[in-house]
Amino acid sequence: MTAKDLKDCHKRIKSNIHRTPVMTSRLLNTMSGADLFFKCENFQRMGAFKMRGAMNAILQLSDQQKSKGVVTHSSGNFAQALSLAAQNLGITAYIVMPSNAPKVKKEAVKGYGGHIIECPPTQKDRESTAIRVQLEKGATYIHPSNQLEVILGQGTAALELLEDYPDLEYIFAPVGGGGLIAGTALAAYFYGKNCTIIGGEPFEVDDAYRALKSGKLEMNETTHTIADGLRMPLGDVNFPIIKKYVSEIIRVEEKEIIDAMQLIWERMKIIIEPSCAVPFAALLRKKERFKNKKIGIILSGGNVDLSNLPF
Structure with a gap:
């Protein structure tokens, strides 16, 4: 895998996808103490980065x-x-x-x-x-997350974000099957300037957090999380990339996910699904560490069941 592979992938798909906007919120910057740049993949075709x-x-x-x-x-x-x-x-x-x-x-x-x-x-x-x-x-x-073609495709969201904001110090992304965070990590490695990748993951499905600690793939006993898009475990193709290029994974409680989701709905006036709120929840959980930093956050999707909102 090379920087050219990622650029070639972006050229291949760009006429079939949206270049999604990057949004900011003065209020959420104040709350977090950092400068936040939200890559809005909830505005992607079919409503998600996938x-x-x-x-x-x-x-x-x-x-x-x-x-x-x-x-x-x-x-x-x-x-x-x-x-x-x-x-x-x-x-x-x-x-x-x-x-x-x-x-x-x-x-x-x-x-x-x-x-x-x-x-x-x-x-x-x-x-x-x-x-x-x-x-x-x-x-x-075609695997949803554990296939190189898919991983590179998902990485183009962070590639676009870094083209728009090349001096980001961190990018936060949710961790489910691992395709998005692996692609994001490759984009940051190839095109970032000392940009650190941090994953957000629910405590209820924390196989990636445990895998980074143990050095081997882990499984989840249960999948009782509101973040239904993050229930899948990592795979053998994306895990080596994650192990090499992702700095850490911050775990969050279910209530923190719901609170972060509600904040984005209320303050940014955009629809995101629970899985999408996880990286923002992770940042808020450890916000003292990231004070005054320039941080990108991948808002992964907005396909939410409006008849079953958690707030």
């Missing part, structure tokens, strides 16, 4: 692979991203979704033309169902 990785992965398939379609497993945002990317390119998308995925995300997948196959809500069931569909349909499996 459109970037999905599009990059699909655009690199052969014509024969495209003719057989693609398959993934996802609780929501990557499901929507792959469905929309496939629809745009005239490709069939088979989407394995856990039975407890938010209804709003299932409806969106259908709206983007994805074919949903439901499975029990365990990592093992998600993976085995996706393999079965792959074998039955001959579709190409």
Whole structure:
């Protein structure tokens, strides 16, 4: 992987994605004691950063692979991203979704033309169902977070942020399956100026925090977090990148996630989902450490179930 790989990826996908805005808030700067620059991927096509990785992965398939379609497993945002990317390119998308995925995300997948196959809500069931569909349909499996093409695609959000604000000292990103933070870390390494990457993760699903401590992949016993987009564990492709380039992971309580989400809704007047609030919650938890620093925060998505708000 090189700086050129990331730039080439951005060139490949840029006509199929939005260059999302970077927003600031004087009030949130005062509350945090830092200068904050929010990269608003909630304004991305299909409402989340995952459109970037999905599009990059699909655009690199052969014509024969495209003719057989693609398959993934996802609780929501990557499901929507792959469905929309496939629809745009005239490709069939088979989407394995856990039975407890938010209804709003299932409806969106259908709206983007994805074919949903439901499975029990365990990592093992998600993976085995996706393999079965792959074998039955001959579709190409695209992993939501543990695939280099996807990781590079996700990294283009931070690349754009650093093009706009090259002197950021930190970038905070949420940690779920690891694709976004791995891509963000690569972008900062290649294009930042001593820019440190910090992850935010719920205490309820803290496999990445534990993995950085132990040096090996860890699993979660339960996934009882409001941040439904962060329930997936890290993978063997993104973990080595995270281990090498991510400085630390700050864990947050469920109440801190909800409070951070509400603050952004109320003060910035934008819709974000719970997973998206986690890095901001992480910053607020340790704000004394980051006083007077220039900090980028990746707002990962805005696909929230309006009938089931936590506040």
